[in-house]
Amino acid sequence: MADDIEFSDFTAGEKVRIVALTARMAKRGAAGPNVDLADLKRRIERIERDALRRKQK
Numbered sequence: 001m002a003d004d005i006e007f008s009d010f011t012a013g014e015k016v017r018i019v020a021l022t023a024r025m026a027k028r029g030a031a032g033p034n035v036d037l038a039d040l041k042r043r044i045e046r047i048e049r050d051a052l053r054r055k056q057k
Contacts, residue, residue, distance in 0.1 A: 010051050018044055 010018065021040050028035045 005048055005052050005055065009055050010047070014047050014051060018047060 025040045
């Protein structure tokens with residue numbers, strides 16, 4: 001999503017949440033190609049937006 005964010009810009013809690021959400025996406029994706037991952041992607045994008053806002057302050 002945001003090109004200005006690096007993994008080091010996230011807090012420890014955000015890193016854990018992103019890793020957990022990514023693992024959930026991988027698990028759902030293994031179920032088949034027709035699985036909807038949009039809700040998990042939105043959650044990750046929200047974390048990225050928060051980190052970007054914090055970085056720009």
